[in-house]
Amino acid sequence: MFAVPHRHYRLSEAWKVAVMSMSPPAVAGLNLKKKVFSAGAWSIAGYFFNYAFRLGSNLLMTRLLLPEMFGIMAVAMVVITGLVLFSDVGLRPNVVRNERGDDRSFLNTAWVIQIVRGGILWLGALTIALIIAIANKVGLVPAGSVYADPVLPYVVCGLSLFPLIGGFESTKSLQAYRSLQLAKLTRLDIAAQVLSFLVTASWAITYPSIWALVAGTVAGVAVRAGLSHIWLPGHSNRLQWERSAFVEIIHFGKWIFLSTILFFVASNGDRLMLGAMIDPGSLGAYSIAFLIFTSVDQVLSKVIVDVSFPALSELIRESRSRFQKAYYRFHFAIASFSYFAAGSLLVSGSSIIAVLYDQRYQQAGWMLELLAIALMVQPYRLATQTFLALGLEKIYFYLHATRICVLFLALPIGFHVAGLEGAVCGVVLSYFASLPQIWKHARASDLLDLRKELLPLPAFLVGIGCGELFKLAVGALLAR
Structure with missing residues (x-):
């Protein structure tokens, strides 16, 4: 009755010897390959789940709301996305590729930068909304265009909460990207997407208006920011400032900053220009x-x-x-x-x-x-x-x-x-x-x-x- 356990013991010992005899690069290669396949599977599965929710929500909203509301929302989201990208200093790629990507002081400094950036973006969005309203009032925008709609400035104000709340998201999410631990990140995204969908659908059914889209968007980013602190593994954040970490982040991020500004214009310039043409x-x-x-x-x-x-x-x-x-x-x-x-x-x-x-x-x-x-x-x-x-x-x-x-x-x-x-x-x-x-x-x-x-x-x-x-x-x- 001891034959099977004895055989299992010998196989286990043989496996240990085989692994120990492998060169470090080979072992590292196996570990990296495993992480890549796992991360890729979770990333794609999570994306398709979120896309199904997004598509389902979009199909429902197109039956509850008018096409004009989607046009207004598209321009307002371009404004907010532009502000976010215009201020990007490359925190994620910085943490992913930097040797100090798991250092607590480095991460806390990155978190402080992220919070300050969120507050500046909130003020920037309010300023842009005011400029759009004034330009519309004095007749500086083309009549009949999306920019002439009186609701647009208010929608921009509502969406300004997006970067403000998102600035408090934990840097644990950046650590998860660095280590290719995307399972919990995917679950977090799914939870945020589900709540966003529920808020949007409930609002649109009871009171069909563009504010259903705004409320759902803000609710989703709030859930993601909150869950990032309690759901993900990693260093908990606190307010801390390290000058050397700040210099290192900004030094790498200066070209990312300029590149993301151009990326925004390249990715969203079509809707910005078409908004004034059609x-x-x-x-x-x-x-x-x-x-x-x-x-x-x-x-x-x-x-x-x-x-x-x-x-x-x-x-x-x-x-x-x-x-x-x-x-x-x-x-x-x-x-x-x-x-x-x-x-x-x-x-x-x-x-x-x-x-x-x-x-x-x-x-x-x-x-x-x-x-x-x-x-x-x-x-x-x-x-x-x-x-x-x-x-x-x-x-x-x-x-x-x-x-x-x-x-x-x-x-x-x-x-x-x-x-x-x-x-x-x-x-x-x-x-x-x-x-x-x-x-x-x-x-x-x-x-x-x-x-x-x-x-x-x-x-x-x-x-x-x-x-x-x-x-x-x-x-x-x-x-x-």
Whole structure:
């Protein structure tokens, strides 16, 4: 009766000997691979859960609220998001890549910076709301545009609580990103999303107005900030100031600060400009198309920022050869999904809108099909994040500057030549503007292998085929 335990003992001892005989890099590689797969699984699962909630909420709201409300909310969120990005000093990438990323004094100093920043953003949002109201009153904004709506300044004031409350979020979330412990972060995001949905839906059902969207947004960030202190592992925060930590954060963050300003303008400049060119209803339809487009864009971005960036940062510190191999493993997976999504949405965008939304939103279909082309560029965001991990922050800045220049030229020219269709084509063109620079710097960093770049391309054709099948199925369904 002792035979089985004895055999188990011998196998356990053999396993210990095998592990101890492995070189440290090999053991570290196994641990990192396990963390990457676990973090990637949680990141993607959490994203799809949150997206399902977001889509469900959006579908419900489009039946309870008017398209004009989504246009107003889109511009107000752009204002708040712009303020947040305009003041970004790169706290997350700083903690992820810095050797002091787990140091209590360093984290407390980062928390103080975050709180002060939140207060400044709150005051900035109130100031912008006042400027919009005054400009509207004296007739400085185009009549009939989103900016002329008298509700917009009040919505901006309500959303100003977003950065103020978010500034108190614990730095435990930054530690979790650093160590690729995304399980609890994902659960935290889900809890915040569920409460946000419940607040929005309850408000919209009892009192249908744009304030349902505002209340849900603020409730979500409040829950996330509160749970970050009690739910996540790590150092508890207290008010502490260390000058050397502050200098280190600002030194790294100065290029991040400039880059995120440009990133905001590049990512949101389309809605800012279109808000002055088209009516709120058309902008609401564009916002719906952009929401579905960014649902794919964001899941890829989440994997790149939450998983690939921390993993590649760790490999850079340990082994450059392993880093280069890992880079193209990430690239193949991200590019395959991105190309497949681009192909499928390119031919089935109108069918998706026809199934999900009523007749008022159908023009979002052709917009989604055009925007889908821009997903072909998404895999190269991995390269830009890798430049950041390599300490090449200036490159990150110049890439966004190039995209902005093309956006602010191509969108108005496109609108002048071909109306709204031309404007959307200008938006898509801006995504491709920085590709030559990315290829140049990737080659200089030994990250450009043409054969490996081309390997995922067949996924685009597979996506087109699947999109056509979906389009036929929807056509047959609607024909009944």
